[in-house]
Amino acid sequence: MKSGMADIPPEHAAILRVIRSIPRGRVASYGEIARRAGLPGRARLVGRILGDYSALKLPWQRVLRSDGRIAFPRGSSGYREQRARLTDEGIAVRNGRIDLGRFGWQRDVDAELWKLV
DNA sequence: TCCTTGACCATTA
């Protein structure tokens, strides 16, 4: 049988699901998203998918490099757009960098485990 | 088919 229009590969679906589940006001790295989707080491696929599925309304601004920097080049429209969106939801961006210790999604897990918050 | 290009990452120096 053919599924007509949007048959999204399982790997893509898993990644999209994780991206959509990043809480507002928090951020996650490409690699972390891949791991949470059960695809460790597949960070590049996450980046590719964000571009491929840009028609979907995803919270793409919450996805950063592992060091907390915005992936787009400084000065690009994508960079400015992301910085603006992050700022809008209360995430501080300084020099194109977000403090993962403060806004990282993983921080929630850490807090849960170590009861620091 | 080979080669290059990426919204990447961990490690090592």
Next chain:
DNA sequence: ATAATGGCCAAGG
């Protein structure tokens, strides 16, 4: 903090 390296792998030429 920056830089090189090797790993990852889908697309496009």
